[in-house]
């Protein structure tokens with residue numbers, strides 16, 4: 001029997017959507033359809049073997065150790081009372097800004113992104129820290145979860161980030177220049193995210209309730225006291241990374257160890273709190289990595305279906321203005337990003353897309369920034385959006401639908417930033433140009 | 438079977454724009470198509486689209502891909518004897534590495550590959566030590582974390598007093614950029630493919646050998662292939678580097694120049710230091726052979742055979758313990 | 766009888782999860798010790814990387830079924846909830862059977878791939894197959910969790 005791989009691929013993508021809407025667990029829906037697809041396009045034996053070995057590969061992949069470690073760090077910070085003090089102080093200082101705590105969360109995500117190359121780790125750590133606090137201040141879960149899921153994507157654009165490394169490798173561009181090119185667009189995107197938080201709070205004041213009671217300078221200064229400890233630990237961890245004492249991967253472990261000691265010394269380490277931190281950590285890790293495994297099986301199926309290559313070929317075959325083609329490339333990336341993890345998406349499409357981009361006289365470094373922006377978008381688009389799921393794991397009792405709705409405006413911000421970068425490419429290029437040859 | 442056609446899925450973990458894909462795998466697959474008058478067609482999956490590097494043997498064995506390039510060293514313990522192709526030797530072209538690997542396969546290594554069709558086996562081009570800070574002596578290496586491709590190279594790194602760390606090549610750039618590791622041992626084409634010269638600017642030109650690799654084909658697909666096409670496949674893929682002239686001696690010399698032009702600082706080890714390093718390698722070889730002999734593998738015989746074949750091909754195995762040469 | 770067996774199995778699932786999560790401590794301490802040791806004594810702990818990956822695999826695979834019991838595996842429910850009750854239950858039964866089929870494959874192939882595996886870790890030469898077997902263990906308990914959900918759905922349909 002001759003089967004058209006593209007047709008099977010399209011049927012598979014539609015089936016995933018249907019199964020997810022019918023309430024099937026997302027990880028298993030992707031794994032199931034991916035398996036059936038491999039079976040049809042290949043054979044039974046390779047399909048079953050690939051599925052089971054993917055599960056193993058994901059579960060034993062060293063870089064993923066950051067997930068349990070950062071989650072436990074975040075939740076120990078919570079149970080030691082540290083984040084409570086931190087957000088109380090944030091509140092006193094940012095009370096004049098609508099949605100101030102969400103803005104502060106974006107800022108903290110940006111700072112975290114500057115040391116972490118992983119968006120999921122950023123979302124996991126910041127989620128455990130920020131979500132309970134925003135809940136305490138009665139923020140709309142849409143706004144709070146949306147800002148954390150989106151804020152986490154900054155981990156890709158603000159260097160270091162794995163997205164640029166993959167792009168550089170696939171396109172023979174200097175990774176050093178690429179990483180530097182992400183700095184200003186990263187700040188721009190963080191600014192855009194913050195503006196969305198402010199705008200949201202202005203349009204829907206009940207989403208971010210504000211205490212109108214003015215805060216005196218004295219109170220503000222006293223509140224700073226609560227920042228002392230978390231700030232010390234934050235500076236210790238970040239300083240340790242910058243001075244090369246330890247690596248971002250190690251930071252989660254070291255931060256968690258310090259917090260464990262601090263909590264024990266302050267006698268805030270109760271058994272229930274420790275148990276809660278541990279179970280939280282394993283449950284989120286399992287949930288996220290099960291999704292990664294499902295998505296990886298599905299990505300292999302997509303690769304065999306040749307859809308990404310065909311889609312890239314198709315968009316780039318039109319004889320229209322180069323900006324129309326660019327817009328179509330971005331659209332294709334948004335669609336593919338719904339199904340593929342960021343890295344597979346680039347591996348499968350860039351060999352086709354990149355030569356076209358060069359032929360259209362776009363700057364290769366600049367396009368790298370656009371590509372990484374699209375990878376970020378993929379992290380928050382359903383059904384396969386790792387940051388959405390990470391936040392869903394951290395935010396107990398918030399429905400996935402709510403989180404998806406909450407991130408939608410931030411997805412808009414990514415597109416707006418892509419447009420701004422197209423109009424002013426120098427935002428991306430000025431720093432790498434200064435680096436010279 | 439005359440007139441039958443076949444479609445091959447070829448999978449490799451090399452990035453799509455890398456020298457391996459553009460100058461070896463694509464031309465090789467095109468050559469198959471040409472020599473078979475279009476009866477062999479193909480789809481190339483590069484960049485690990487069908488699975489990460491270490492999974493490539495299983496990808497082919499189980500049939501997810503029909504043909505693929507696998508790295509035996511990345512699955513330690515699985516092809517214990519094939520590690521012999523990774524012994525440190527001055528091999529400066531992959532066509533040469535393949536001639537040696539194929540000869541070893543015919544003699545002794547084929548026992549480890551019963552469940553696939555081996556089309557070719559090769560060691561890799563000589564690999565050097567690339568570090569973020571300059572290394573001049575064994576003292577400098579103490580306590581450094583060095584990414585190892587596995588196998589013999591792990592033993593060598595340990596023997597030199599550094600700490601070997603295994604991780605996929607794709608993660609190495611970030612790991613060096615952030616200081617997780619201080620360097621790596623790999624061959625020049627992969628330095629270029631993964632842009633590692635940007636972070637590891639200092640190389641020490643002492644051969645470490647490199648990983649053992651090869652092209653394998655799914656047994657069922659091979660059995661289904663018409664005999665005349667099987668013949669074409671063996672001719673073309675039997676030594677893909679000779680067929681395509683990709684990654685041969687000439688390219689290798691060019692790559693070294695390219696790396697220098699890109700600012701890599703390549704240091705020639707003075708003879709007395711070099712002798713010290715290679716002495717450590719020879720000790721590692723002895724230990725490796727002794728461990729395998731204990732498990733019932735004829736490892737010493739394989740090392741002696743490798744040395745002999747390497748010398749016949751005009752190259753030198755620096756990890757060969759000289760005292761083994763006398764005993765015939 | 767069914768309730769008794771179910772309770773026992775679900776307790777076992779939780780215990781597995783608790784065993785898995787304890788591995789966070791050695792992971793945390795090993796990584797911290799490795800970094801400290803390197804900074805202070807220019808020495809590293811051999812195989813810290815390998816041990817961390819193996820511990821991650823224990824944690825994740827032993828936790829597979831526990832996370833399902835705690836309803837952590839994400840899903841979208843708004844459409845199923847709006848369907849007529851009977852239809853919604855039938856849909857849930859079908860999707861649960863699909864999940865079970867893929868988990869059964871993980872379980873079966875977990876055993877097969879583990880038994881045929883001869884790989885060891887690079888530094889410490891730790892055999893990989895026992896850890897790979899955990900894929901089957903985790904999937905087996907996950908399968909049972911799904912089975913209990915299935916029984917619940919079937920009972921609801923029967924009512």
Ligand code: NA
Pocket residue numbers: 113114115116117118154155156157158159160161
């Ligand atoms: Na980052």
Ligand code: NA
Pocket residue numbers: 337338339340377378379380381382383384385386
């Ligand atoms: Na997505």
